Amino acid sequence: MKATRKSTEEKLLLAARRLFCRAGIHATGITRILEEAGVARGSLYTHYGSKENLLKAVFDTEANMWFHWFDLDLPGLKCSARERILALFDLLEKWFEKEDFFGCVFINAVAEHEKDSAWVKDVAVTYRDQIIGRLGALVAESGAKDPDIVTQKLGLIIEGAIVTAMVTQNSQAAHIARLTAEDILRCMECSPSLPEGSASSATAAAVESA
Amino acid sequence: MKATRKSTEEKLLLAARRLFCRAGIHATGITRILEEAGVARGSLYTHYGSKENLLKAVFDTEANMWFHWFDLDLPGLKCSARERILALFDLLEKWFEKEDFFGCVFINAVAEHEKDSAWVKDVAVTYRDQIIGRLGALVAESGAKDPDIVTQKLGLIIEGAIVTAMVTQNSQAAHIARLTAEDILRCMECSPSLPEGSASSATAAAVESA
DNA sequence: TCAACAATAGACCGATCAGTCTATTTTTAT
DNA sequence: ATAAAAATAGACTGATCGGTCTATTGTTGA
Numbered sequence: 321m322k323a324t325r326k327s328t329e330e331k332l333l334l335a336a337r338r339l340f341c342r343a344g345i346h347a348t349g350i351t352r353i354l355e356e357a358g359v360a361r362g363s364l365y366t367h368y369g370s371k372e373n374l375l376k377a378v379f380d381t382e383a384n385m386w387f388h389w390f391d392l393d394l395p396g397l398k399c400s401a402r403e404r405i406l407a408l409f410d411l412l413e414k415w416f417e418k419e420d421f422f423g424c425v426f427i428n429a430v431a432e433h434e435k436d437s438a439w440v441k442d443v444a445v446t447y448r449d450q451i452i453g454r455l456g457a458l459v460a461e462s463g464a465k466d467p468d469i470v471t472q473k474l475g476l477i478i479e480g481a482i483v484t485a486m487v488t489q490n491s492q493a494a495h496i497a498r499l500t501a502e503d504i505l506r507c508m509e510c511s512p513s514l515p516e517g518s519a520s521s522a523t524a525a526a527v528e529s530a
Numbered sequence: 531m532k533a534t535r536k537s538t539e540e541k542l543l544l545a546a547r548r549l550f551c552r553a554g555i556h557a558t559g560i561t562r563i564l565e566e567a568g569v570a571r572g573s574l575y576t577h578y579g580s581k582e583n584l585l586k587a588v589f590d591t592e593a594n595m596w597f598h599w600f601d602l603d604l605p606g607l608k609c610s611a612r613e614r615i616l617a618l619f620d621l622l623e624k625w626f627e628k629e630d631f632f633g634c635v636f637i638n639a640v641a642e643h644e645k646d647s648a649w650v651k652d653v654a655v656t657y658r659d660q661i662i663g664r665l666g667a668l669v670a671e672s673g674a675k676d677p678d679i680v681t682q683k684l685g686l687i688i689e690g691a692i693v694t695a696m697v698t699q700n701s702q703a704a705h706i707a708r709l710t711a712e713d714i715l716r717c718m719e720c721s722p723s724l725p726e727g728s729a730s731s732a733t734a735a736a737v738e739s740a
Numbered sequence: 741t742c743a744a745c746a747a748t749a750g751a752c753c754g755a756t757c758a759g760t761c762t763a764t765t766t767t768t769a770t
Numbered sequence: 771a772t773a774a775a776a777a778t779a780g781a782c783t784g785a786t787c788g789g790t791c792t793a794t795t796g797t798t799g800a
Contacts, residue, residue, distance in 0.1 A: 344642035346556035351789060357587050360748045422645045430697050432554035432642035435632045472706045480690025496682045508712040561756060570778045
């Protein structure tokens with residue numbers, strides 16, 4: 321644990337990350353970031369140049385959190401791939417429990433920016449692909465029969481847990497997600513579709529006519 | 531199918547809903563809504579009084595979409611509760627496939643507004659509770675052993691599907707969510723925790739020390 | 741000690757925002 | 771046909787925003 325004084329850059333980054341998630345990016349003015357960081361107005365522009373670049377830097381730190389989980393924390397557990405997948409949800413729970421957790425900055429940023437041809441969405445999707453890729457490697461290592469589907473299922477419940485935790489402000493979402501992950505893993509080697517067979521397409525057709 | 535001319539109120543509501551989701555609420559100026567709706571500036575304020583009230587009206591329409599699904603579309607299928615639960619994901623898929631789907635206005639609004647003591651979050655949570663309540667009734671009707679947990683699992687993957695579809699712009703998320711729902715329902719009557727038993731707490735303890 | 745640099749406070753700018761207002765035209769109901 | 775109501779275009783306001791600039795104060799290394 322280094323006792324080095326927090327640099328001006330770090331102070332800005334932490335305040336921005338916190339405020340962007342807690343109050344929204346557009347709703348957060350430069351002045352508020354500077355107040356919370358305890359930094360002068362000019363320093364923001366010497367270090368980052370613009371609010372947009374500061375947001376990019378916040379994206380990087382959030383991505384690094386995920387990469388740290390997948391590349392350092394989980395491999396350090398030295399247990400089976402299946403157990404490491406489940407341990408990911410314990411990491412999520414610890415994240416949700418932080419007093420300054422207010423959702424995922426990628427998801428929140430995409431939500432409040434243009435969905436067509438905006439750099440925000442492109443960066444978010446790029447990082448998402450890298451995270452899902454690491455998750456996929458874990459799933460493949462676990463010996464799943466259909467690793468791609470399992471990975472997509474797990475990715476979906478991770479995003480669901482993040483949003484549920486953000487909206488309900490309850491870290492229990494991680495536990496529910498873990499239970500769901502256990503269901504997915506338990507069904508991993510079973511038949512890929514429902515035993516009832518034709519029921520799936522029957523309801524789909526009925527909905528189509530609604 | 532009524533051929534009644536769209537009222538000024540409706541035109542504003544539709545344009546606002548579309549733009550709030552596609553470009554974000556803060557990023558969408560009044561002027562842009564008026565242009566897209568083809569409505570004069572003053573009319574917005576005679577009908578809604580403020581941008582905030584317009585957002586509230588958009589919330590109502592989105593909630594009514596969900597209520598229509600649960601109270602009219604799904605009961606109209608006249609099939610088992612289990613099949614109606616799965617049919618919900620087909621409705622989701624149809625929603626995601628719409629050319630003007632850009633996420634859920636509740637989730638997006640919460641993402642870009644203050645998370646502490648803001649009316650936006652309160653309204654979103656209230657509507658969410660009503661929707662989850664209807665989902666819970668469906669789960670209870672299906673005879674689940676632990677209906678509350680199953681409901682939370684299903685609610686989580688619904689939110690996950692919405693966010694995944696928003697970020698990836700791919701309606702396939704609904705299909706993945708349906709497959710996951712099938713896993714949940716299949717495990718519904720099995721043992722509530724992993725057969726491996728102590729593995730769960732073992733990884734949790736290991737993560738705790740990370 | 742002193743020069744080079746980093747950080748500070750805060751005035752300032754142009755742009756944009758939500759919202760108001762007026763004067764005019766269109767629609768509606770009788 | 772006509773009066774009342776609704777919708778229109780667009781100028782306008784005060785506030786806020788991101789970003790720039792200047793003058794001053796600490797800080798650091800030789």
